[in-house]
Amino acid sequence: MVSRFLVRDFRCFTKFELDLHPDLTCVVGKNALGKTSLLEALAVLIRLQSPRSNSLQPVIRSGARGLVVDGIVHDCHLQCYYSASRRKLALDAVEQKDPTEYLNVGRVVFFANSDIDLIRGSSEGRRRFLDFFGNQLFRNYREILRSYEKALRSRNAYLKMVPARPKEVAAYTKPLLKFGHQLTALRAFLVERLEPYVVSAFSSISDRGEGFRINYHPGATDDFERALSESAAEERRLRATLVGPHRDDLHFFVQAQPADLFASEGQQRTMAIALKLGQARVLQAEWRQPPLLLVDDVFGELDRDRRHRLLVSLPAECQRVVTTTSISWLDEAPISKLYEITEDKQLGRSLRPID
Numbered sequence: 275m276v277s278r279f280l281v282r283d284f285r286c287f288t289k290f291e292l293d294l295h296p297d298l299t300c301v302v303g304k305n306a307l308g309k310t311s312l313l314e315a316l317a318v319l320i321r322l323q324s325p326r327s328n329s330l331q332p333v334i335r336s337g338a339r340g341l342v343v344d345g346i347v348h349d350c351h352l353q354c355y356y357s358a359s360r361r362k363l364a365l366d367a368v369e370q371k372d373p374t375e376y377l378n379v380g381r382v383v384f385f386a387n388s389d390i391d392l393i394r395g396s397s398e399g400r401r402r403f404l405d406f407f408g409n410q411l412f413r414n415y416r417e418i419l420r421s422y423e424k425a426l427r428s429r430n431a432y433l434k435m436v437p438a439r440p441k442e443v444a445a446y447t448k449p450l451l452k453f454g455h456q457l458t459a460l461r462a463f464l465v466e467r468l469e470p471y472v473v474s475a476f477s478s479i480s481d482r483g484e485g486f487r488i489n490y491h492p493g494a495t496d497d498f499e500r501a502l503s504e505s506a507a508e509e510r511r512l513r514a515t516l517v518g519p520h521r522d523d524l525h526f527f528v529q530a531q532p533a534d535l536f537a538s539e540g541q542q543r544t545m546a547i548a549l550k551l552g553q554a555r556v557l558q559a560e561w562r563q564p565p566l567l568l569v570d571d572v573f574g575e576l577d578r579d580r581r582h583r584l585l586v587s588l589p590a591e592c593q594r595v596v597t598t599t600s601i602s603w604l605d606e607a608p609i610s611k612l613y614e615i616t617e618d619k620q621l622g623r624s625l626r627p628i629d
Contacts, residue, residue, distance in 0.1 A: 275347060275592075276316065276319075276345055276346065276593065277294060277296075277345075277346045278291070278293055279292045279293075279294060279343075279345040280292075280343070281312075281315045282342040283335040283338035283341045283342065284311060284335060284342075284343065285308060285311035285333050286307075286311055286335070286623060287308055287312075287315075287335065287623060288335065290312070290623070294593065294595060294611070295593075295610035295611035296593055296610075297593065297594070297610040298595075299593075299596070299609075299610065299613070300595075300598065300609045300611070300612050300613070301595070301597045301625070302599070302600070302601050302612065302615070303597075303615035305599060307615045307616070307623060308615060309570065309571065310571070312597070313384065313569075313570050314384075315333075316345075316382070316566065316595065318333070318354070319343040319347070320347060320379070320380040320381070320566065321381075321382055321410065322363075322376070322377065323406065325386075325402075326386075328402070331358060334358075340355055340360070341357075342354070342355050347379050348380055348563075350379045351364075351365070351367060352376065353367075378413075380565070381410045381561060381563070381566070382410070383553050383557070383565050384568045385550045385567070387570065389546035389549070389550065390539070390542050390543050392545075392546050393537070393542040394542055397523040400523055401522055401523070404461055404465075404524070405419060407464060407553050407556075408461065410565075411464060411560060418457050419457060421449065421453040422450065422453035422454055422456075422518075425446050426518065429443055429446035429447065429515055430514050433509060433515065434513045434514075438510065450502075450515070451498055451499055454494070454498055454518050454519050458492050458498070461490060461519070461522060465488060467560075468553065468556055469488045469552075471552035471553075472488060472549055472551070472552030473487065473488075473548075475547070475555070475587060476544060476548035478586075479548060480544050480580075484528055484529055484541070485527075485528065486526070486528050486533075486545065486548070487526075488524060488525070488526055489524070489525040489526075490524060492519070492522055493522045494517040494518050494519075498518065502517060502518075526545055528541055540580070547572065551588070554567060555589070558592070564592040564593070566592065566593050566595070567588060567592045567595070569588075569594060569595070569596040569597070571599060572584070573598060611627070613626065613627055614628050
């Protein structure tokens, strides 16, 4: 999927280049040397967004004006320059005013240790997961989400004004309802499509016959307009929109019990990994094309049996890029290309291939 990759001024890196193997590439190195940033940059190259941040501004290297990501993906040449004042995209050396064709080239699934927060953390992280997934699954998801967020920001701005501005609030209620209904429908379908794959992946990795299910919990009732009307008095008091897709959540259950309260840490990690494996299977089924799997230091947190079952569960047809702090378990994986990331006081961070 990705054969050549170049990055400039991205997080801790001034510049690096990487050639990836079509099967499995592994990057080994100590903590805090930029292994996660390397995977994040791959995600930005293909999806123009970070799975770790809502904006690209924080990923620009300190002191630099902007970042560059450049690579060959599915035989297409993708290039992106981003700064606070400018964004430039190019597909096969042709500048793209609209990102649609660029984003249609490839898809990504990002596995990380922090994924456990999808199970036990705040709802914001779960909505970010849905949006990162939805943007890759539906062509119109990005536009609908942005339109909803724009209406929400404007509506909240008028709710905060003193004296009250009911006419302006009502004006932005219409697009909020329109795009809110569309966003809820897409997320509901997304979860419905995702759940059987996630349940299957959880069963394969856990190997204990534990029941697991996912519930999509919308941030408003089926009658969104009525829910807004009923919350109007509380909105005026708190000066914010209280119901809608910006309050959506996912609820997870193991053995019919809430996973955030009753599941062990091992079960929660397995659920988080199963979510990402399910995402990979859905993207592959929908687009007839395997996504790139970016696996950030996940294996070290699993016992040998779960690690082996995860390795077996990773779709073999997907290109995989894995980071780790230790190579002690690498004999379990058929590594095709291995790099080490190191830091020198004079030369800075560098990547070198290991035979």
